[in-house]
Amino acid sequence: MEVRVDRDRCVxxxxxxxxxxxxxxxxxxxxxxxxxxxxxxxxxxxSVRGAAGRCPGRAISLxxxxxxxGADSTENVRQ
Amino acid sequence: MPRRPGPAPVHTRRSRFDPGAELRxxxxxxxxxxxxxxPGDSEEYVWLVTGYDAVRQVLGDHVRxxxxxxxxxxxxxxxxxxxxxxxxxxxxxxxxYDPPEHTRLRKILTPEFTVRRIRRLRPRIEEIAADRLDAVxxxxxxxxxxEQFATPFSGAxxxxxxxxxxxDREAFLRRARHHLDQGRGRQARAAAGAAxxxxxxxxxxxxxxxxxxxxxxMVVRDHGADVTDKELRGVCVLLMLAGLDNISGMxxxxxxxxxEHPGRLAEIRADPGTVDRTVEELLRYLTVxxxxxxxxxxxxxxxxxxxxxxxxxxxxxxxxxxxxxxxxAAPDRFxxxxxxxxxxxxxxxxxxxxxxxxxxxxxxxxxxxxxRRFPHLRLAAPAAEVPFRLHTTAYGLERLPVAW
Ligand code: HEM
Ligand code: HEM
Ligand code: SF4
Numbered sequence: 001m002e003v004r005v006d007r008d009r010c011v012x013x014x015x016x017x018x019x020x021x022x023x024x025x026x027x028x029x030x031x032x033x034x035x036x037x038x039x040x041x042x043x044x045x046x047s048v049r050g051a052a053g054r055c056p057g058r059a060i061s062l063x064x065x066x067x068x069x070g071a072d073s074t075e076n077v078r079q
Numbered sequence: 080m081p082r083r084p085g086p087a088p089v090h091t092r093r094s095r096f097d098p099g100a101e102l103r104x105x106x107x108x109x110x111x112x113x114x115x116x117x118p119g120d121s122e123e124y125v126w127l128v129t130g131y132d133a134v135r136q137v138l139g140d141h142v143r144x145x146x147x148x149x150x151x152x153x154x155x156x157x158x159x160x161x162x163x164x165x166x167x168x169x170x171x172x173x174x175x176y177d178p179p180e181h182t183r184l185r186k187i188l189t190p191e192f193t194v195r196r197i198r199r200l201r202p203r204i205e206e207i208a209a210d211r212l213d214a215v216x217x218x219x220x221x222x223x224x225x226e227q228f229a230t231p232f233s234g235a236x237x238x239x240x241x242x243x244x245x246x247d248r249e250a251f252l253r254r255a256r257h258h259l260d261q262g263r264g265r266q267a268r269a270a271a272g273a274a275x276x277x278x279x280x281x282x283x284x285x286x287x288x289x290x291x292x293x294x295x296x297m298v299v300r301d302h303g304a305d306v307t308d309k310e311l312r313g314v315c316v317l318l319m320l321a322g323l324d325n326i327s328g329m330x331x332x333x334x335x336x337x338x339e340h341p342g343r344l345a346e347i348r349a350d351p352g353t354v355d356r357t358v359e360e361l362l363r364y365l366t367v368x369x370x371x372x373x374x375x376x377x378x379x380x381x382x383x384x385x386x387x388x389x390x391x392x393x394x395x396x397x398x399x400x401x402x403x404x405x406x407x408a409a410p411d412r413f414x415x416x417x418x419x420x421x422x423x424x425x426x427x428x429x430x431x432x433x434x435x436x437x438x439x440x441x442x443x444x445x446x447x448x449x450x451r452r453f454p455h456l457r458l459a460a461p462a463a464e465v466p467f468r469l470h471t472t473a474y475g476l477e478r479l480p481v482a483w
Contacts, residue, residue, distance in 0.1 A: 013436070
């Protein structure tokens with residue numbers, strides 16, 4: 001699983017780092033998301049999916065490892 | 080002077096925990112509806128935006144939808160402000176600014192409101208909660224949780240944040256509450272607003288001279304040259320006003336919801352770790368702000384299938400957006416176990432609530448400590464007699480009589 005974040009969409013809620021600090025961080029500069037890792041292990045998949053679902057900016061997307069980023073490698077994170 | 084008569088605007092009406100019947104009817108029919116906005120049969124109107132996707136579109140698009148107030152009785156202007164004019168009491172009020180001005184101000188404040196920074200306040204907020212719960216214990220049973228807990232707790236946390244000394248807090252908070260109370264006359268409200276605004280101006284001046292390590296001191300130290308005293312005063316007033324009624328409304332209404340769902344109460348008591356998701360669901364289910372700052376369309380734009388013309392105004396209903404099935408299944412049910420969803424209780428886009436991390440922490444601490452202190456908390460009045468608070472910008476309870 002690869003996690004990507006779109007900092008243009010991020011509204012700086014800090015929710016993702018609140019719930020999954022192993023994967024997400026929040027910049028002290030602009031309050032927006034930073035990735036602690038783009039490749040969390042499978043054990044974190046469920047929490048990362050939860051973070052993506054809750055993200056108010058819809059800034060978090062999940063992709064299959066090694067995917068090219070095309071639409072078909074993006075999971076539907078809206079649930 | 081008595082409040083102007085007539086029914087409350089449709090977007091502020093509620094029915095217990097739900098949006099009002101008329102508001103729900105409008106939301107069910109279409110995502111954007113034209114509603115009258117003037118007295119009687121005047122021709123004034125605004126667009127009421129109720130659908131989840133339409134609300135996201137409007138709040139997420141600061142280029143086409145401005146929050147800046149453009150009308151008023153400004154000196155020397157006939158109704159419409161010139162582009163470079165902002166009335167004195169709006170200076171520093173983030174929600175009145177559009178980017179790039181908004182970006183400049185918000186950037187200065189953001190570092191003080193990150194999750195990490197806010198967590199440093201946790202011990203103080205826990206102490207404040209404990210103090211207030213001591214007061215509840217002394218007052219009852221029965222006791223009014225609104226007067227003894229929800230209101231003073233949210234106020235004390237904000238005073239702590241902006242550094243209002245303990246001795247000044249009571250008078251200061253009373254003025255802030257009076258200013259927000261739509262049940263009071265215009266003059267009384269203006270006088271209260273002016274008084275706490277003056278108090279904050281003095282607080283800001285003090286921090287300029289001799290900054291401490293609180294929020295204001297940090298801002299002055301790190302960004303002193305980029306922000307004026309007037310702007311900082313406005314920021315403080317905004318923090319106070321944005322953080323009082325929202326939090327007290329959530330604490331009082333949320334406690335009532337929990338008392339009506341004993342299973343959830345038991346769950347939080349057994350495992351305080353579950354309080355996070357309960358808070359998140361209460362934020363969505365109750366959505367205490369009726370609406371964020373009204374938006375003005377800067378160009379013609381289609382929203383929810385409706386053409387909105389440049390210059391027209393939009394009122395955005397957050398409670399209906401958060402009860403839209405497009406957001407989550409069975410939205411009218413209170414269900415902390417539902418799949419995580421991107422609710423809009425804190426708004427969206429560049430004006431997304433600056434205090435969201437603080438609000439979430441306050442609410443988690445507030446509910447957890449309340450339930451821990453009173454293992455047998457129960458209503459001390461018939462549920463039908465608990466009065467809902469209508470005359471404020473955020474929904475809440477007037478009183479919540481409890482026993483234990
Ligand atoms: C449950 C509690 C709260 C709720 C539901 C809430 C909700 C909101 C909403 C909906 C907005 C967007 C307004 C708009 O788009 O026009 C907002 C903005 C804001 N909130 Fe909150 N709020 C809460 C608590 C707080 C607290 C505790 C603080 C401060 C300590 C705060 C500070 C602010 C500020 C400064 C803004 C303006 C941000 C900007 O315009 O950039 N809020 N809030
Ligand atoms: C010098 C300071 C201020 C004065 C003289 C003042 C005056 C007023 C007046 C006359 C009203 C209308 C009362 C009515 O409609 O009956 C009002 C409403 C209000 N003011 Fe202020 N104000 C001041 C500062 C502020 C600030 C800084 C804020 C920041 C958020 C603020 C927030 C509000 C809100 C939320 C309302 C309620 C709007 C409503 O009724 O829906 N005020 N103020
Ligand atoms: S949850 Fe979304 S909006 Fe909030 S900080 Fe993380 S990426 Fe940004």
